[in-house]
């Protein structure tokens with residue numbers, strides 16, 4: 001293992017200890033849990049090295065490397081791993097979590113359950129994989145943190161403290177999101193060194209005045225790696241904001257929204273973790289906050305089994321309530337112009353319907 005002797009920190013006992021450089025792919029649950037990973041690993045004496053925001057080269061590397069049957073978020077994950085291997089060969093580890101379950105009812109999608117194995121056996125990285133298993137059905141998360149700490153030579157007590165510190169910092173991050181700060185901006189506020197500020201997109205349409213005077217609100221549903229990776233969703237949030245659309249994402253909803261399980265019917269229960277959050281978010285608007293949104297955009301990964309089922313159920317309910325619904329299927333071949341045209345027509349249709357009398361008399 002290559003250790004950079006220049007970067008040293010002190011342990012709780014005061015002795016000098018070399019810092020480990022740990023690479024984190026900016027993909028999949030980076031878009032949900034990165035602040036937590038960052039705080040915990042940093043407290044355990046690691047330096048975090050992030051791969052860059054997804055770019056065309058990373059997408060191409062991931063798509064070329066992966067089997068065509070995989071969903072695009074996993075292809076991107078491989079792209080980011082390959083980028084780290086090529087550009088940061090001196091890393092001590094690449095962090096690859098194995099998310100199994102966060103509670104006794106649900107499982108993560110099998111791609112997450114097998115992620116460290118898939119990376120080891122397909123990419124065969126020269127840099128060791130630092131695996132962290134989160135499985136609430138098997139052990140408390142703090143115990144998982146202690147196991148992780150042991151792998152990198154951190155004492156039990158220190159690892160436990162790092163975990164608790166990370167939980168508290170992660171809550172601060174989630175509170176920012178609940179106040180309406182979207183993921184990227186919240187990340188920039190907490191980690192300006194790692195995440196640069198984004199430039200706003202400019203509205204070049206001739207309808208700027210109409211857009212500004214007649215705002216609408218759209219709920220964007222989807223897995224966080226689809227809703228927040230700007231390359232794969234063609235900058236959806238910024239694009240909507242450019243047209244004066246208020247964007248609501250799952251992470252902005254009150255904590256209580258996610259406490260009670262959704263009952264689909266007597267025979268059918270959902271067992272997927274992320275899909276449960278989508279159902280809970282949809283339920284919030286269908287039952288309690290219907291008037292707070294004018295439409296829904298659902299981002300689905302091509303070849304995603306859980307999405308294809310849950311999206312259909314959610315779409316039917318919104319259609320019953322007469323709330324406009326647009327689904328966009330994402331893959332590495334998503335054509336920008338076709339997708340942008342569909343988004344623009346959707347928001348134009350909603351705005352004209354909502355403000356019909358006002359806009360037509362202009």
Ligand code: SF4
Pocket residue numbers: 071072073074109110111112223274301303304305306307
């Ligand atoms: S839930 Fe769907 S999109 Fe996410 S990793 Fe699994 S298959 Fe891919």
